[in-house]
Amino acid sequence: MKFRILSVLFIFILLLPNLTNAESTDNWAKLDELSGQALLMVKQERYEEAKQLLQQFSNDFLLNFRNGTFSMDELRVITVTHNSALEAVTSTSNNYDERLTKVTQFRLVVDAISSEHQPLWTEMEDSIMTTFSVMKQHVLEDGNSQSYQHQLNIFLKKFDIIHPSIQVDLPSSQIQKMDSHIHFLDSYRNEGLKKSTRIQQMEQMELDLKELFDKMTEDEADPSLIWVMISTGSVIILTLSYVGWRKYKGDKQKKLPKRDTEE
Structure with missing residues (x-):
């Protein structure tokens, strides 16, 4: 019983980084959607709504991501393009093409980080x-x-x-x-x-x-991701196989006294 608990705990520890990455990916997917909606609003010349979406992006970004999630270069590019996009949709001196260019830049950066x-x-x-x-x-x-x-x-x-x-x-x-x-x-x-x-x-x-x-x-798969999948899968298979062998051995031992009694 203790072995089974330790096995499950070990598997959970192995999968924990992947679960954390999945949560981070989900949060970023929401931000990616916000940037896409902001660009759509600009294309429809709904600049006030685009401004609100960009402000929401900023708030959600600060809430969900801490230092260390991104490199300094990525943070710099995100910050610069976001500020430029927000300024473009806010300033009345910018024409449609200028606004579209700046928000498109930002949209492409957000996608580039996740793709x-x-x-x-x-x-x-x-x-x-x-x-x-x-x-x-x-x-x-x-x-x-x-x-x-x-x-x-x-x-x-x-x-x-x-x-x-x-x-x-x-x-x-x-x-x-x-x-x-x-x-x-x-x-x-x-x-x-x-x-x-x-x-x-x-x-x-x-x-x-x-x-x-x-x-x-x-279109090549990430070698590090393949290695993680193989390693994790191998550990799970070996663990389950061992648990199954222990169960088989235990069941076999339970049957032995019964046979001796019958004889």
Whole structure:
């Protein structure tokens, strides 16, 4: 009997971290839903309701999550994008596009933190890569034209929307590489660079952009999660098997005196 109690207790201890993680995941799912509702309100131009949802997010976030749950970088990105989104829907000086951009940034960050694979920001891949291809084509055809400048502005705006999210999902080395590309395009947009120099930079940037999206769309299971599942499952199976063997042995021993009496 004592062994069974200890076995159940041991299994509970093993599963306790997973139960805690499940509770944390459930709380974050509610916050994720709030960010999605806030974005929907902005799309419908219901800014006061969007403001209330963002304020509720802040209150619930402080209530449910303590220091140590997130890294310093994640906390910084959450805080910055949330403040920007709240300011955007509150200030009357912001137009619809500005509000939509800031709240979308925040929405994508919240999703990026909870999504292991294929976060929402990766859905902008086709749009971003298409704009980049059009921009590159303008350079190939007529160099530093007004059309190129226009497409560059569109590209920079689109990439700015996902930039906070990639800070959450990607290593700093990859972020620095992309920031370097962006800085080059923006800083030398009006410089009389050779077409070959600009194209060479853009071709490398195109490869790095594809790598950025490909890295997040790989649908692979987390090796650490698989190990936890295997370990926990093995312990449970072994424990139950041992309990069953002890029960079988005990039942067998109970029958032995009865046979001796009959003989």
